[in-house]
Amino acid sequence: MTLPQSHRAAETERGRDGWTERWRDGAQEFSSFLPSVPPSFPLRLFVSLWLNLLAFLGLAICANVLQSGCRKTSETAPDIVFEHKVAPAPPTKGPATVTLKLADSAGKPIVGARVNLEGNMSHPGMRPVFSEASEVGPGRYEAALEFTMGGDWVILFHITLPDGRSLERQIDVKGVRSG
């Protein structure tokens, strides 16, 4: 049994690979979407690409300006000395202890700070873990944190100093073993 003539014609028109011949007359296909007097092809291509790129960059710059204008930096204590330790080392999945030492620029321990920890995996979509550190010695703070999965972790420290200033620190804990 053969194809109906009209279908065969359509198939032939489409060509062996279904791509070229059907549109041999080419540009008519898109004529309804086009301005009536098009400039030369390379110019149109150039203009179009640049228009799109400029639109993107424009949006990006606007957002950056907005973001910069609205951002409230929490980094109000750049003179603080920050030391940390994560145990066990190397880190493994399960409970871990994060120890933190805070001192001022003269090396004097900072007593009475409030330290909150937030642990995130480097892969998005994983539930973060939170903890609050307690002061176990002058300027020495300790927090229990649960590494719920093996992989790369990032720990954020949200610190409020006794004088009300706040700062944030971030440390990477690479390669937490699964066990």
Add this chain to the structure above:
Amino acid sequence: MSKSFDNQPGHSSRPLAAEEARAVDLMDAPLLGRLFRWRHARTALQIPPLIISVLMVLHGFFGPTLAPKNLATTVSWVHFRGALVFVLLLAGNFFCLACPFMLPRQLARRFFRPRYNWPRRLRNKWFSIALFVLILFIYELFDLWSSPWWTAWLILGYFLAILFVDGAFKHATFCKFVCPIGQFNFVASTISPLEVRVRNQDVCVDCRTKDCIRGRRDQATDTMVIQRGCELALFQPQKVGNMDCTFCLDCVHACPHDNVGIIGRLPASELTIDAQRSGIGYFSRRKDLAALSVVFTFGAVLNAFGMVSPVYAAQSWLAGVLRIDQEAATLGLIFIAGLIVEPALLLALAGWLTKRWGGSRSAILPLIIRHSYALVPLGFGIWLSHYGFHFLMGLYTIIPVFQSALASVGWPIMGAPMWGLGGLPENAVYPMEMGFLGLGLLGSLLVVYRLAEEDPETHTGKVFSVWAGLCLLLWGAAMWLLSQPMEMRGAFIGG
């Protein structure tokens, strides 16, 4: 001239007319039908993803550098991928329908018309397979999941690539021959329960205008296209299955007889059919499509391998043995082993056994090509398990990221970020993962059995055993991988 198409190559395995009449047609659904018939449906569906994409790019460049707090990484690597596989499983290739990359392309085509045809040598899937592998490779090499900046560049690069390719070349060149995500969707949608196809073949026999492919033209001039036909060269009456179909609905809108629907079917059934497909040809003669199916399946295993601890041990071992300290080199070797050497050996062995033990008279390469499509359901099951894991585990993490993004630009309409939100518990997700794998295996086994039955000269049981054995091997590997504790690490060597 007969008006029946039942004996045509493209339709010999189609459901009977009575079955077609009973099949679900989304175009008949009360609200969805009206939406999909609306001429601007696709544009309307593309606008929200475009807005989200722009936000992702901006947040990727200028937002937090920590991936879990950034829209670019969270949406791309958790929610987009997860939602994509679930929509493919439950419906069809609707993500291509709503593809946001197409809107700037449409806008660009208002300013210029593409002039060139895509080079004949590239009118196949080899180039897109290479890009697909490249994306898998750079995903692992540059830890894209943990880098909002690189993720934003990837999205932006995608927009620019489309503008360039579809700006220079006619029709949907990018979708058909370039887009790696599109190729993933085309292969995966072969297991989808919905397909864009004609409702009644008899109507097409009497059709004179063939608008579904030529486009609906202005009656006065017959040159002005007022509604595009299929840009991917799929002629509806001869179209079989979802391969290369972007669900763009151009054929639905172009058909003057309202004879194209989004119709229900048996998932994966098209993999058992070797009919001549419009715009594609025969599956059994397409080495590139077979290679795409193989890369799709073994790539799923490799991608899952990249997130568990044995990969780090393997890479460290390779680095030590070969005295290499470049991650790209060891990762490249793993990719070559996983995507070329391993599939080549396993498929060659299965093909050889099919010929020698199963009694096939066919040459080994055609046997491999024909049966490689049977791996697709299993491959999809692995992707589904992997992406479903991330999606379900991080289901609600998108909420605080959006809250944070809005708050950072001084518009906290969603309130303070609730960073404690996660997703489903791991003990609930794990059984689902195993279920998806089992579903994929079952699909592959059914396809393998149908293919084994196909050749009357072969021993069905033996041929089935050979390819079922391959499927079971891959399924076992995937089960083992996904039962390993996840260890998403950036640094391989020495890590």
